[in-house]
Amino acid sequence: MACNWIGAESGEARSSTALNYFEVNPKDRSPEAVRAMFGSIARRYDLANHVLSCGCDFLWRRRAAQIVAGWQAKKIIDLAAGTGDLTLTLEKVLPRSEIIAADFSGEMLAIAQSKGVGKVVTADALALPFGDGSFDCLTIAFGLRNIKDWSAALRQMARVLGDDSHLLIMDFSMPRIPVLRAIYRFYLHRMVPILGSILTGQKSAYDYLGDSIEQFPGGEAMLRLIEANGFRNATAEPVSGGIVTIYTATKL
Numbered sequence: 001m002a003c004n005w006i007g008a009e010s011g012e013a014r015s016s017t018a019l020n021y022f023e024v025n026p027k028d029r030s031p032e033a034v035r036a037m038f039g040s041i042a043r044r045y046d047l048a049n050h051v052l053s054c055g056c057d058f059l060w061r062r063r064a065a066q067i068v069a070g071w072q073a074k075k076i077i078d079l080a081a082g083t084g085d086l087t088l089t090l091e092k093v094l095p096r097s098e099i100i101a102a103d104f105s106g107e108m109l110a111i112a113q114s115k116g117v118g119k120v121v122t123a124d125a126l127a128l129p130f131g132d133g134s135f136d137c138l139t140i141a142f143g144l145r146n147i148k149d150w151s152a153a154l155r156q157m158a159r160v161l162g163d164d165s166h167l168l169i170m171d172f173s174m175p176r177i178p179v180l181r182a183i184y185r186f187y188l189h190r191m192v193p194i195l196g197s198i199l200t201g202q203k204s205a206y207d208y209l210g211d212s213i214e215q216f217p218g219g220e221a222m223l224r225l226i227e228a229n230g231f232r233n234a235t236a237e238p239v240s241g242g243i244v245t246i247y248t249a250t251k252l
């Protein structure tokens, strides 16, 4: 059967591991299932990231932080901050700014705190507990793709940003060059689930990863999505051959 439902284990596993069971359909991304999935991999998330990206995730975050540093923002929210690697990189380049890490997974945020992230807030990106115009910069790395409603999430981001404030979205994308795309697809769908399973014990989370990347808009489509939901001047910067793209935009 076509694997629309990612993360579903056998019926036996479903009943015997009821507490840990999650099932994430990359098309509808149920928030409860997404939260359970990240909760289940939180302790091994960083290790898996570093191994699966061959260490490139450090470079991606450094580039994102370099862009944000150029904006000299004073109050920044790092949304879907997870275990806080981007938050910590931002804290290094902007030591005088106030930076808040927000995520709806308590398990992921607990790791962020243990790594030294100063300010964490448990928050759902679709109902942010902050007033209008609270921040002058919002970053979200590898988070938007997992949120149930991308447009609604972008509108929430626009709401909590002041006028002319900055947005940075970093996420996976598909390389444009056909041969690179074919190699990447092989890696993503054949190797990542095996490696992810060895590293975290949760193969289904890494099946979901590949499928969610395929579903997620990239390039022009993402620029249109951003500009249709409260932002202007959206730009895209592909990195590492286009397996990751950094999008920036200004609040309308």
Ligand SMILES: C[S@@+](CC[C@H](N)C(=O)[O-])C[C@H]1O[C@@H](n2cnc3c(N)ncnc32)[C@H](O)[C@@H]1O
Pocket (backbone or CB within 6 Å): 031, 034, 035, 038, 079, 080, 081, 082, 083, 084, 085, 086, 102, 103, 104, 105, 108, 123, 124, 125, 126, 140, 141, 142, 143, 146, 147, 148
């Ligand atoms: C792939 S991790 C990215 C973590 C971190 N930003 C990084 O770069 O490693 C995705 C994060 O998005 C969070 N997330 C997904 N949906 C969310 C939502 N609706 N509200 C808040 N956080 C959400 C998950 O809990 C998870 O920590």
